[in-house]
Amino acid sequence: MKRWFVLLLMFLPLWLSAQSEYKFSAHRNVVPNGYNFWLSVPDTYDTLQEKIPLILFLHGHSLSGTDLNRVRRYGCLDAISMGRDINAIIVAPQDPGGPWNALKLNNILDWVQERFVFDTNRVYVIGMSMGGYGTFQYVGTYPDRVAAAMAFCGGSNLRDHCGLNKVPLWIIHGTADRAVGVGESQKVVNAMKACGETDLLRFDKFPGINHSQLAKMFYIPETYEWLLSHNKADRQLNKDVTINVSIMNKAYQDIDRSANKIVVMDPNKLVSNDTTSTNNDTTDVANAPSSSSTVSADTTASKPVQTTTQTSSPKYHIVKKGDTLYAISRKYHTTVDKLCKLNKIKETSILSLGQKIRVK
Numbered sequence: 001m002k003r004w005f006v007l008l009l010m011f012l013p014l015w016l017s018a019q020s021e022y023k024f025s026a027h028r029n030v031v032p033n034g035y036n037f038w039l040s041v042p043d044t045y046d047t048l049q050e051k052i053p054l055i056l057f058l059h060g061h062s063l064s065g066t067d068l069n070r071v072r073r074y075g076c077l078d079a080i081s082m083g084r085d086i087n088a089i090i091v092a093p094q095d096p097g098g099p100w101n102a103l104k105l106n107n108i109l110d111w112v113q114e115r116f117v118f119d120t121n122r123v124y125v126i127g128m129s130m131g132g133y134g135t136f137q138y139v140g141t142y143p144d145r146v147a148a149a150m151a152f153c154g155g156s157n158l159r160d161h162c163g164l165n166k167v168p169l170w171i172i173h174g175t176a177d178r179a180v181g182v183g184e185s186q187k188v189v190n191a192m193k194a195c196g197e198t199d200l201l202r203f204d205k206f207p208g209i210n211h212s213q214l215a216k217m218f219y220i221p222e223t224y225e226w227l228l229s230h231n232k233a234d235r236q237l238n239k240d241v242t243i244n245v246s247i248m249n250k251a252y253q254d255i256d257r258s259a260n261k262i263v264v265m266d267p268n269k270l271v272s273n274d275t276t277s278t279n280n281d282t283t284d285v286a287n288a289p290s291s292s293s294t295v296s297a298d299t300t301a302s303k304p305v306q307t308t309t310q311t312s313s314p315k316y317h318i319v320k321k322g323d324t325l326y327a328i329s330r331k332y333h334t335t336v337d338k339l340c341k342l343n344k345i346k347e348t349s350i351l352s353l354g355q356k357i358r359v360k
Contacts, residue, residue: 020260022080025267026068034107038071040080040090041270053228054089054118056105058127058134062347064095073346076126079218083259086224089118099157100134102141121147121232128152128214129180136188140164148230150223152214153177155184162195168230168237170202172217174209200237206245219251315360319351332359
C-alpha cells in the first residue's frame with residue numbers, strides 16, 4: 001500500500017504538468033453591432049507567433065438568450081471542459097434570439113483579430129441546427145475569410161449560395177431528423193450545384209440519426225482533425241478523414257475527463273496582442289454548468305438559468321410514459337433548469353421509463 005502511495009506522489013507532478021490549460025473569458029457589450037461571446041485560448045497560444053488557428057462555434061436555438069453560461073452546455077467549449085484538446089482559439093458567441101447575422105459575426109472576428117494573434121489562413125466555422133444555418137450564412141457571405149466549415153442538421157436562408165462553393169464544406173444531416181428535415185441540407189447542396197462545380201463539398205446523410213444525436217460531432221477528434229487540416233492559402237478538400245455513425249457514437253470513449261484545466265479569466269486580464277485598449281466588461285459566473293456525458297439537443301426552448309437551493313429531504317419523481325422535463329417541472333412547481341442542476345443532466349437529455357428524477 002505504501003509503495004503505491006509513493007509512486008502516486010512521484011508521478012502526480014508529471015500528471016499535473018501534462019494537463020492542458022484553457023483560459024475562458026466572457027465578453028459582453030464590447031463589439032458594436034455584434035454579440036456577447038466566450039473566448040477560449042489554449043496554453044499553446046503565443047502572441048509572438050501566428051500558427052494557432054481560430055474556430056467560430058455557432059450554437060443552436062436551445063442555447064440562445066442572454067446568459068452566456070448556456071453556450072457552454074454543448075459544443076466546442078463543453079468538449080474542452082470534458083477533456084477534448086482543441087488547439088485553437090475558440091470564439092463562441094451567443095445569439096439572443098432569431099437567426100444568426102453574418103455581419104455581427106464578422107464584427108466579432110474583426111475585434112478578436114485586432115487583439116489576438118492567430119493564423120488568418122486557418123479560420124474555421126462550425127455550427128449545429130440554427131448554428132448550421134448560421135454557418136451557411138457566414139461562409140456564404142464571407143467565403144474569403146474561411147478556410148473550412150462544417151454544418152450539422154441545418155439549412156439556409158441565403159439568397160445566393162455561390163460563395164459556399166469557394167470553401168471546403170462538410171454538411172452532415174440525420175435522416176431521422178424531425179426538427180430540421182434532411183431536405184433542408186439537400187436544398188443547400190442543390191443550390192450550390194446550380195452555381196457550378198462543388199468539388200469542395202462533402203455531404204453525408206446519417207441513416208437513422210435524429211436531430212439531437214448530431215451534437216456528438218463536437219466531441220469526436222475527427223471533427224477537429226478535418227477542420228484544422230485545411231488552409232485558405234491552398235484550398236483542397238480533405239477526403240481522408242472518415243466520420244460515420246459508428247465513429248460519432250463513440251464520441252466519449254477516448255476522452256480523458258481530467259485532461260484539461262479550465263480557468264475562467266477576467267477578460268481585462270486575458271493575455272492578448274492588445275496592450276493599449278481597455279475593456280469594461282465583467283466576467284461571467286466563474287462556475288459555469290458542469291459537463292455531462294449526455295449530449296444536449298437544439299429542440300428545447302431557451303430558459304434562464306436559476307440558482308438551485310437543495311434541501312435536506314430529497315423528493316423524487318418516477319418517469320412515466322409521456323413525461324418531459326417541462327411537464328415534471330410544472331407538476332412540482334419548479335423549473336427545468338433546477339431539475340437539470342439537481343440531476344446533473346441537460347435540458348434535452350432523454351428520459352427513460354422508471355427513471356428517478358429528483359425534484360426537490
